[in-house]
Amino acid sequence: MNFIIHNLALIAIAVVSGGMLAWTTFARSGGDGVAPAEAVRMLNREKGTLIDVCEPQEHAAGHCVGARNIPLGQLEQRLGELPKNKELPVLVMCQSGMRAGRAASTLRKHGYTRAAAVAGGLRAWREAGLPVEKN
8 A cells, every 4th residue: 555655656656658559549440440451451351341331322423443332221121232241341431431431330339349440541542542443
């Protein structure tokens, strides 16, 4: 007990720094998603699927090559269009990454354990110099 009283400041610093480390670790895994380069790797090497949850008119204006359009509002009704193997990566894309984060969360609730949003959405995809097509 004497040790704790005499070293209270050091203990407080250790607890705060540990808390900050844990917070950044959990915040990073919580919903920021995967970087576009990592998404490409998962698509190519792990047979991932890319879903664009934008509205059809947004999708037609520009989307990632090979992305399947399933608007966020229709996602739960169209789960049958996704891979039967729920262990494969399902990468979700939208314009900025916000809707994709919600979609990935919905997919994980339905058993798609490796569902993840592409961080930064189509904007980050373009900035990374990755291919985009229009309908």
